[in-house]
Amino acid sequence: MILDDEVLAVITAVATIASVLGVAQLIRPEVSESFTAVGLLSEDCRVGGYPNKVLVNTSIKLCIYVYNHVGEAIYYSIKYKLGTDTTLPTNTTPSPAAVLAEWGGVLNHGVGETTLVGVPIPEVGLNNAVLIFELWLYDVGSNSWVYSGRWTHLHVELIRPVG
Amino acid sequence: MSLSSAKLSVLITLALLTINPIMICDGIDDVVGGLISELNYLRGRGLDISNLTARLSEAVKAYYSGDVNLTLKLVGDVRSEVSMLKDVAEVTYLRLTIAKYVTIASLLSTPIITYFLLPTVYAYIWYYLRRRWVVR
Missing domain, CATH: 1.20.5 (Single alpha-helices involved in coiled-coils or other helix-helix interfaces)
Structure with missing residues (x-):
């Protein structure tokens, strides 16, 4: 041979x-491991350079990044709340604070999106507050919004004009 | 009688067209949720839905910024394109499934083909390359 x-x-x-x-x-x-992600970026849509003092009754510009890796298209909503360290969300429960603003969108699998948003800062009678951004997903089976367990937050000092 | 029924149908159509935007904007979540289901179905059938999801996202953002007309236009565009794509979805799925299983069968048969055909092919090439050799 x-x-x-x-x-x-x-x-x-x-x-x-x-x-x-x-x-x-x-x-x-x-998709072997499905997940979603939410992140907070500065006004220039970069990591870092976040405001640490914000004037009440104004709004600040921030970028919000959302990424979808669940294996299908998602309809998402970012719910913005103003709270304190005691009202932070957890992996399973959203913050009990009231929703002050909402931004939404649709993402295909494997796609991330950065959106520049105006974040309102109302008077809540606090000196130190936490800006909370929760990621909610629309469940097409039950036709309802479901908290994804993902959130991001930013500690800020609330300042007021003198006089 | 027939004229009045025609008028009635036109009136009903106009009424539906008039209230449709309100219905869509009142239940944006239901509308977008329904379209997401259909888009995911198309995706599962192997169709590329990236363009449609981008347009639907634009519609949602337009809704959040208060631009109802743009929302309605984009949602209508996506809906009509989804219904068009549904017609080709099954054929595409069948084509992709056949291609997938043919590829799997080819890959699985490669070692068997290699084992049985390689010696023959090798011998053929070996003799072919030495066809002009002269044994003295």
Whole structure:
């Protein structure tokens, strides 16, 4: 035999491994771990440079980043609340503070989006507050909004004009 | 009688067209949620929905900024395109499924083909390349 038996065995083994890997790539699920993400960016849509003092009864500009990796398109809403350290959301429960503003959008799987928003700062009688941004997803099965367990927040000092 | 029924149908159509924007804007979540379901169905059938989701997102943002007319226009565009794509979704899914399983079958048969055909092909090439050799 021109082609040695051992050589043929090695080539066949390599072909078998390559074939199995190729099939595994084809039949594996598109998303092995689904998640969403929300992030807060500065007015220039960059990390850092966040305001630490804000004037009440005005609004500040911030960028909000949302990323979808759940394997399908999502309809999301960012609910903005003004609270304190005691009213922060958790991974399972949203903040009990009232919703002051909302921004929404639709994202395809594997797509992230950065949106520049105007964040209102009403008078709430606090000197130190937390700007809370919660990510809610629309559940098409129950036709209702569901808290995703993802949020981001920013500690700020509320200042008032003198006089 | 037929004229009055025609008038009535026109009036009903006009009334529906008049209240439709209000209905859409009152239940934006239901409208967008329904379209998301349909878009995800199309995505599951192998169609690229990135352009449609971007337009739907634009519609939602227009709604949040208070531009009802733009919202209605974009939602209408997406809805009509979704209904058009639904017609080709099944054919696309069938084509993609066949292509997928043909690829899997080809990949799985590669080692068997290699084992049985490689010695023959190798021998053929070996002799072909030495066809002008002279044995002295």
